[in-house]
Amino acid sequence: MEIQITLAEHNDIDPWMLLAEQVIPLFGPMPHFEAILGRKIAQKQAYCARIDTRNVTLIGGVLIGGSGRKHWIRWLAVSSEYRRRGVGRTLVEKAISAVPANSSIYVDTFVGGSAEADAANRFYQTCGFAPAEVWQVDDLLRQRYVRPPSVYV
Numbered sequence: 001m002e003i004q005i006t007l008a009e010h011n012d013i014d015p016w017m018l019l020a021e022q023v024i025p026l027f028g029p030m031p032h033f034e035a036i037l038g039r040k041i042a043q044k045q046a047y048c049a050r051i052d053t054r055n056v057t058l059i060g061g062v063l064i065g066g067s068g069r070k071h072w073i074r075w076l077a078v079s080s081e082y083r084r085r086g087v088g089r090t091l092v093e094k095a096i097s098a099v100p101a102n103s104s105i106y107v108d109t110f111v112g113g114s115a116e117a118d119a120a121n122r123f124y125q126t127c128g129f130a131p132a133e134v135w136q137v138d139d140l141l142r143q144r145y146v147r148p149p150s151v152y153v
């Protein structure tokens with residue numbers, strides 16, 4: 001399977017929203033997500049994955065953010081039927097290559113304990129992220145990961 005990663009464009013919003021619907025049970029409601037996605041596309045901070053040709057359905061996406069020496073993976077998902085085929089890793093590699101080499105990349109993900117949370121934790125560790133603090137705001141509990149600057153690894 002050949003995975004193609006491209007900057008997302010405006011006409012990717014509809015299929016991306018279908019992908020977002022798939023992960024609502026895991027992520028919870030994502031208010032204003034469509035507007036955020038539109039802004040990220042305009043800022044060239046949204047990458048999507050497809051297989052084989054640009055006409056094939058979007059199968060994954062990543063949103064990045066941050067500035068200076070501190071960047072973030074803000075959102076990442078792969079369509080359930082295409083998981084464990086290297087799509088997520090390829091998206092993260094694109095995110096890493098899109099930020100300055102001297103910056104760290106952070107991501108907040110789920111605290112382990114469920115199959116999905118354990119998958120995300122294993123995934124980020126496989127991609128070179130190390131666990132940092134667990135933080136909590138009200139009912140929201142998250143595990144932070146950090147990937148040090150690629151110039152030092």
Ligand SMILES: CC(C)(COP(=O)(O)OP(=O)(O)OC[C@H]1O[C@@H](n2cnc3c(N)ncnc32)[C@H](O)[C@@H]1OP(=O)(O)O)[C@@H](O)C(=O)NCCC(=O)NCCS
Nearest residue numbers: 076077078083084085086087088089109119120122123126
């Ligand atoms: C987490 C997620 C993005 C991974 O995407 P993916 O395309 O399946 O990941 P990859 O195929 O690139 O996996 C790379 C490596 O991560 C690890 N990994 C990925 N999924 C795993 C799982 N379910 N269990 C254990 N390890 C896993 C493995 O080491 C894997 O390598 P391998 O398949 O050669 O063993 C995907 O499962 C997903 O969209 N989950 C729902 C949304 C989510 O949790 N997003 C991240 C929250 S911030």
